[in-house]
Amino acid sequence: MAILVGLVLAVVGFVAGTGILGGIRTSMGLEYWSTDMSWSVGYPVALIGWLIGVGGWKYWAVEWFGGKAATPPKGVKRYFEWNMDHKVIGIQYGVTFVVLFLLSGLTAMLIRFELMNSGMQLFTEDQYNSAMSFHGIGMVAVAVAIMLGAFGNYIVPLQIGARDMAFPRVNALSYWLVPPVAIMLIIALLIGGWDTGWTAYPPLSVLTKSGQVLFNLAVITFGLVSILGGINFIATIIYERAPGMTWGRLPIFVWGAFAGSLIAFFFTQGFAAGLLMILLDRVVGTSFFHAAEGGSPILYEHVFWFYSHPAVYVMVLPAFGAVLEVLAHMSRKPLYAYRWVVGALLGIVAISGVVWAHHMFTSGMEDYLHAPFLVLTEMISIPTGIIFLSAIGTIWAGRLWMRTPMLFALAFIFNFTVGGLTGIYLADVPTDIHLHDTYFVVAHFHYTIMGGEIFALFAALYYWFPKMTGRQFNETLGKIHFWIMFIGFQLVFIPMFQVGVKGMNRRVADYPEAYEDFNRFISWSGFLLGISFIFFAANMVLSWVRGERAVANPWGASTLEWQVSSPPPEHNFEGQPVIQGGAYEYGVPNAPAHARMGTAAATENV
Amino acid sequence: MNRHLWIAGILWVVFTALALAGAALMNPFPTVGAEEAEFSDHAFRLMTYMGAPVFGFVMAALLYSVLRFRSGGPGEDGPPIRGVGAVPRVWLLTTTTLAVVVMIYPGLTGLAELRSDRTHDLEVDVTGFRWAWVVQYPEGFASQELVLPVDQRVKFNVTAPAGDVLHSFWVPAFRLKIDAVPGQITNLYITPNELGDGATDAAYRVQCAELCGLYHARMQMPVRVVTAEEYQAWVAEKAGK
Ligand SMILES: [Cu+2]
């Protein structure tokens, strides 16, 4: 209902915004409608209409005018409108991004169908470019936001013993900015798509079709989601920890979320600014990137990668946290080298800001920049190595309980090893100059993002599913999902390394016949990979609706979220939790329990 | 505990040996058509060899743990090994050393070598525009086929018209690419050292490697590396008409 109101107000806003613009334009003797300009003006107004409609007015803004905010409903209804409970928001994020994940995955299936044979099958070149671009930005959005959005929101406050996030209203706001992003990308496809991938390099993005404008508006909005989320996590983790929850006792997932949020907060502006400059070039006629008028296309690449390389770590650092979390609890051992891991996470935050130009070794940028970026990029392997040390040290001699989340966490180690080692070829200028923009790169980043983060995502999803839904998932379906996905994944992406080295470049609708055998194999493997998600979706739906009721602590884990019911009570804790020891004291003789539930009056200092 | 370490250590050696053997036997490369290609493939192989023990280590530890350290539930705790003291330090030292080695060789040394030699026997201008390539030869004619004499060092001046978009000049057989930036000239030096023909070998094609819109995939131009005599004849024929 609220969503319907939101949509209606969005349309009203859009018509009003474009109408006023149209009036001004007509009075100046111009045409009423200009796709680029009308969308740029209509969209922000529509966005405000949407936010008011979905509950931003009823539950928040009305207070600014002396009114009284409404009380949110209970039950299933609350998921479909503005709600400030971090647990509701976590589920909203999770479901929205899983749907976007499946949608972008479906596009990947269409892409693999097209690439099965040399020549054009399903698409025209134009449609292919749009499908590829949609797959790209859809998956990037999922990868950036799902870990923090779903599990960061739901789990972090529980793990640190907080009643909610530091800024619940901002949290609701940032979630409700997400649907417009998805809607805009879909409208962009409907009005003819865009063909600049997710990277939107000018001058092409300045010169191409109007779908680009919708892309830019959507992704700038998404940047706002990311920044608001980042601020919220940073503040929550600094200020909302329960008594006794020192920095040295924080569960590692919280550290991962903290490190990822720092990056989201510091760097996202870069991307947003770059996209805004493209909009200005298109709509107002500035010439940031018009070479003919003195602009510089390479400038954009610097601004873009200044964000977009660190973005990889917004995706991966929370994933590191989730994987180590699952490994420690399911191996029943203390997290190996905890302090080193924390240092490594913060080290990655620091280095991630100074490696961006490794994406530009063939861009024609100044020669003297190559050496420092080569060195800095390869330095990242040092803190990343610590994460591996911790993962391996944690499972070594443990009591490994091979349930679905554990399988995904272990697969993460394998995939990320392949992803990390192949990254060295791309950091090294002599090999990168050949491999850049080939399928080798496609395979590499799918190993780190899909093999790494998305496998970690499924580890987290199965691990916390009982806590978040109050139901237990079906273990057999979970294992079928894992094995088909794991094998399918290897069969898709290993041959991609090879075909890339052989000379197939990325983002192509067609390729020389010489690469046909590889591509046919990759496509069939891709369909196998696709099938695994049918088992996943079936498991999620069936288990959520009529799975077995979950107990409070099905994994026997030590951290705080498992010490409350599944799902947790409305305000998370009945009393005030007090932290009295480390988060992973498995097997430590006489170790105090990580947390105890104190009375509401406990007043120990943080 | 010691026995576990021994067996995992042996596994490590086995996996590393397998990975090294695989790396030595593999030939993932397209046709080697230039000195720069030999150089790039050499670096590629070297990094594969260096990666083998790392890959072997992770696989040995992972596989051994998965096979030997199982349990059926959260009943019993593992040993409380915390990972403080010597192990992380040694690990840090080892990974740092490895990273520094790769940085220097083949990284920085390779970079220096790629940039060092600025001499050339032939200089051609390549322009990329949506969606085709054209080569301008010093004799004053333009061609939609890139024909080069074997064993001659060629300097490419690559560009795109000021009102166009980014493209990237790439010949897989030569292993080098450089973006064609509107209104700017970028350079590439290549020494083809094998005869080759784009009609029969996909590695001999100029392929645009930077997304440039509608027909990006089709933005190709055949490459032919010929003997000095054939090249002279071809130039004479082209310049003549
Ligand atoms: Cu990067």
Ligand SMILES: [Cu+2]
């Ligand atoms: Cu292109």
